[in-house]
Amino acid sequence: MKYIIFEDFSGAPIPVIFPGRINHADMREQMPYTRVLSAGYVQTRDKEFVCHGGSKGLNAQARPEDAEIIARRFENPDA
Template structure:
C-alpha cells in the first residue's frame, strides 16, 4: 500500500494509507491538510509497519519514524 503522512490541523502527524493503483498526487489533491510530511510505501511486518520509498510527485520520502507513527495510530486506546 501507499501512504501520505500529513500534518493535521492541530500539528500532529496523520498517516493515510491507500491502494498502490492510486497516484500519490491524485490522492493528495483530495485531502484538505496543507502540509505533507512524508510519503511512500507501507508494509506490515512481524514487528509492525515498515515504510520505504518516496513520492517524486510530492517531493517527499518515507522517514524512519513513519512506521512507528502508523503503529501508534492503529493501536487500541488504553482503557
C-alpha cells in the same frame, strides 16, 4: 500499499494509507491538510510496519519514524 503522512490543523501527524493503484498526487488532492510530512510505501513484515520509498510528485520520502506513527494510529484510531 502507499501512504502519505500529513500535518493536521493542530500540528499532529495524520497517516493516510491507500491502495498502490492510486497515485500519491491524486490522494494528496483529496485531503484538506496543507503540509505533507512524508510519503512512500508501507507493508508489514514480521507483524511490524515497514516504510520505504517516496513520491517524486510530492517531493516527499519515507522517514524512519513513519512506521511508528502508522502503528500508533492503528492502536488508537481516534487519537
